[in-house]
Amino acid sequence: MSVPVLDLEGVAYAYPGGHQALFGVDLHVHRGERVALLGPNGAGKTTLVLHLNGILTPGRGSVTVSGLPVNDGNLLEVRRRVGIVFQDPDDQLFMPTVRDDVAFGPANLGLRGEELETRVGEALAAVGVSDLADRAPHHLSFGQRRRVAIATVLAMNPEVLVLDEPSSNLDPTSRRELAEILRSIDVTILMVTHDLPYAVELCERAVVLSGGTLVADGATREVLADSSFMARHRLELPVGFSI
Amino acid sequence: MGSGHTAHLHVDGTTAIHRLAPHVKLVGLVAFVLLVVSVPATARGALTILLVLAVGVLVATRVPARHVLPRLAVELPFVVFAVVLPFVAVGPQTQLGPFTVSQTGLDAGIALLLKGTCGVVAAVTFAVTTRPRDLVRALQHLRVPDPLVVIASFMVRYVDVVLDQMRRMRVARESRGFRASSVRAWPAIASSAGALFIRSYERGERVHLAMVSRGWSGSMPVTSPLSATSSQWAVALLPAIVAAVVSATVRLS
Numbered sequence: 001m002s003v004p005v006l007d008l009e010g011v012a013y014a015y016p017g018g019h020q021a022l023f024g025v026d027l028h029v030h031r032g033e034r035v036a037l038l039g040p041n042g043a044g045k046t047t048l049v050l051h052l053n054g055i056l057t058p059g060r061g062s063v064t065v066s067g068l069p070v071n072d073g074n075l076l077e078v079r080r081r082v083g084i085v086f087q088d089p090d091d092q093l094f095m096p097t098v099r100d101d102v103a104f105g106p107a108n109l110g111l112r113g114e115e116l117e118t119r120v121g122e123a124l125a126a127v128g129v130s131d132l133a134d135r136a137p138h139h140l141s142f143g144q145r146r147r148v149a150i151a152t153v154l155a156m157n158p159e160v161l162v163l164d165e166p167s168s169n170l171d172p173t174s175r176r177e178l179a180e181i182l183r184s185i186d187v188t189i190l191m192v193t194h195d196l197p198y199a200v201e202l203c204e205r206a207v208v209l210s211g212g213t214l215v216a217d218g219a220t221r222e223v224l225a226d227s228s229f230m231a232r233h234r235l236e237l238p239v240g241f242s243i
Numbered sequence: 244m245g246s247g248h249t250a251h252l253h254v255d256g257t258t259a260i261h262r263l264a265p266h267v268k269l270v271g272l273v274a275f276v277l278l279v280v281s282v283p284a285t286a287r288g289a290l291t292i293l294l295v296l297a298v299g300v301l302v303a304t305r306v307p308a309r310h311v312l313p314r315l316a317v318e319l320p321f322v323v324f325a326v327v328l329p330f331v332a333v334g335p336q337t338q339l340g341p342f343t344v345s346q347t348g349l350d351a352g353i354a355l356l357l358k359g360t361c362g363v364v365a366a367v368t369f370a371v372t373t374r375p376r377d378l379v380r381a382l383q384h385l386r387v388p389d390p391l392v393v394i395a396s397f398m399v400r401y402v403d404v405v406l407d408q409m410r411r412m413r414v415a416r417e418s419r420g421f422r423a424s425s426v427r428a429w430p431a432i433a434s435s436a437g438a439l440f441i442r443s444y445e446r447g448e449r450v451h452l453a454m455v456s457r458g459w460s461g462s463m464p465v466t467s468p469l470s471a472t473s474s475q476w477a478v479a480l481l482p483a484i485v486a487a488v489v490s491a492t493v494r495l496s
Contacts, residue, residue: 107464
């Protein structure tokens with residue numbers, strides 16, 4: 001078996017206030033997989049995501065990214081490899097123009113000049129927003145901002161793209177267009193979502209986090225088809241949607 | 244930032260002033276303003292010449308007056324102060340139309356008005372011809388400490404986001420029958436302001452998280468360095484040079 005892109009072994013974490021959010025999570029994600037991370041509010045999904053690039057460090061257990069352990073010495077490389085797209089694009093896009101924002105990550109990695117330009121151009125093209133490069137983020141529609149947010153992370157050539165609620169607040173057309181983009185880019189994806197139909201559509205595999213532990217890991221359709229399991233973990237499909 | 248900049252000062256254009264490199268323009272602006280301030284207050288003729296020069300440069304930007312005039316309103320508090328000054332200052336009295344006013348106050352008021360208007364006109368000229376992004380780049384190029392540059396840059400970016408949040412909170416208040424009609428409404432407004440502060444603070448934390456996630460380590464990367472030719476410097480410093488000559492002439496004569 002190849003080295004997993006994401007390899008979590010017994011990750012446990014308690015917040016400084018004492019609230020224990022994760023109780024020993026094991027998760028392996030391999031190259032090219034698209035995995036949905038599901039779970040009710042407060043299950044610890046965001047806490048888990050923040051462990052993937054070393055924002056939080058586990059109290060117990062370990063996180064390894066393509067063989068590289070996440071520790072203080074490797075943070076920059078880990079953050080290049082793991083691209084997190086946060087839920088609110090206004091948090092992600094903080095530079096005065098789209099171009100500057102997409103350049104921010106690769107510039108932190110030391111890229112300059114021609115090379116940086118190329119990287120920015122490719123990332124914008126990958127999400128279909130090349131024409132927005134010189135616009136200010138607050139003049140874009142929400143769907144455009146979400147796509148630019150993804151470009152800002154793609155520009156760092158990540159090995160895994162971690163998306164926090166990628167379909168939230170999108171109109172149906174933007175939601176479908178985003179799905180097409182996510183399918184078209186060649187990168188491993190871990191997608192945190194409450195949008196179960198979206199998970200079915202995009203991810204062949206799903207893991208369910210509930211109460212700080214992983215309670216399911218399998219084919220998305222099979223996981224979602226078990227209605228009593230779903231009910232136990234406060235997950236439900238939209239009315240009228242069946243698998 | 245091609246389109247739709249209604250909320251900002253900058254107006255697109257193609258004049259020589261628009262095309263000047265932003266750091267050159269910024270240095271020219273600051274030098275001009277400082278030199279205007281250095282002109283003795285009694286030299287009204289000299290100050291008037293400099294004001295005409297400043298207005299001339301503003302007109303040369305070809306930015307429509309309807310856009311420029313409201314921006315000049317920022318000077319109004321100083322105008323009020325300058326107008327009040329002759330009436331409240333002490334010292335020898337003089338006759339001004341039907342009023343008896345203080346000579347010292349009158350002199351100070353006129354000087355304040357002339358110098359203040361020069362400064363405001365020059366600053367507005369800079370603001371309408373420089374994109375916010377370029378202002379940030381100019382500050383960075385001129386080695387302004389990084390935290391200040393980042394604060395300026397974030398203000399440019401988030402002012403609309405915060406205003407929008409404020410507007411939504413007002414709509415939500417009013418939708419529940421709130422009307423800011425008396426002092427009794429103040430607690431509700433105060434708690435809205437508090438909530439807005441907390442939300443902005445939390446946003447700051449999330450933005451920081453997003454920055455750190457993309458490899459930020461405390462300093463903003465310079466992705467597109469600025470450069471300027473010596474003729475650009477000459478053009479940008481011209482008003483300041485004129486001001487220097489005027490100031491020196493007044494002092495020496």
